[in-house]
Amino acid sequence: MRVIQWISEQWRSSNRFRIIVISASVLILVTFLYPFETTTVPQWNLRIVDDAGAPVREINVTEHWQNYLLETIGNEEAKTTNQDGLVSFDERGIRASIAGRLFARISRFGKYDNRGRPILYGAVVVWGNKSYETTVAVYPGEGAPQTEVRVQRLR
Numbered sequence: 001m002r003v004i005q006w007i008s009e010q011w012r013s014s015n016r017f018r019i020i021v022i023s024a025s026v027l028i029l030v031t032f033l034y035p036f037e038t039t040t041v042p043q044w045n046l047r048i049v050d051d052a053g054a055p056v057r058e059i060n061v062t063e064h065w066q067n068y069l070l071e072t073i074g075n076e077e078a079k080t081t082n083q084d085g086l087v088s089f090d091e092r093g094i095r096a097s098i099a100g101r102l103f104a105r106i107s108r109f110g111k112y113d114n115r116g117r118p119i120l121y122g123a124v125v126v127w128g129n130k131s132y133e134t135t136v137a138v139y140p141g142e143g144a145p146q147t148e149v150r151v152q153r154l155r
Contacts, residue, residue, distance in 0.1 A: 035095040041065045041122030044089040044145045046137075048081050048126055050153050055085025059151070060128035065092045065139075069104050069119045092122065126151050 010017040044063060048056045059081050066074035071094065081087045096104075122139030126132070132151040139145045 032099045033097050035097050035100070037093050037095045038067065038070075039091055039093045040067050040120050041089075041092040041139050042145065043091045044122070044124065044139070045147060046087050046089075046124065047148045048085045048087065049148060049150055050132065051150060052153075055081070055083075056126075056129070056132060056151060057081060057083050057085060058129075059085075059126060059132065061087045062125045062127070063089045063092075063122070064125070065122045067094050067120055069108070070094050070096050070101065074121070089124075124149065130154070 011021070041063070046061065048059055048061065050056050060078055061081060062076055062078040064074055064076045075092070077089060079087050079089070120141045122141075122145065124137050125134065126137075126149055127134040132153055135149055135151045137146055137149045
């Protein structure tokens with residue numbers, strides 16, 4: 001009770017105290033509402049090779065990514081390898097405020113059973129060529145993603 005009484009007295013008697021309290025409140029509010037960016041999957045440069053190590057040209061590669069905490073649906077982008085079997089995907093991220101992240105965690109509490117699934121997900125699927133098996137590579141969520149995917153030739 002004494003603390004509340006002291007604050008009340010300071011508020012009434014000191015302009016400096018009011019300025020400090022209002023400034024601190026605005027700073028805290030801005031910090032909680034500013035949308036910080038989180039990287040879901042870093043830039044992913046891949047070389048697609050067959051089981052003999054030769055580059056696979058013009059095969060489809062689709063990148064999938066999602067932040068399970070902040071997004072309800074996943075994202076994807078499809079590209080085709082070049083003549084050297086190379087394909088590159090940009091960094092994937094999402095912007096959300098601290099308040100939004102806290103609200104997302106609280107709103108999913110009790111309703112969301114992730115069964116050990118990580119919050120960040122990234123993967124590529126190599127597909128679309130009748131000569132090769134469909135292959136999947138998963139980004140583990142930390143560190144650099146793998147740089148080479150080996151696809152098996154169908155016999």
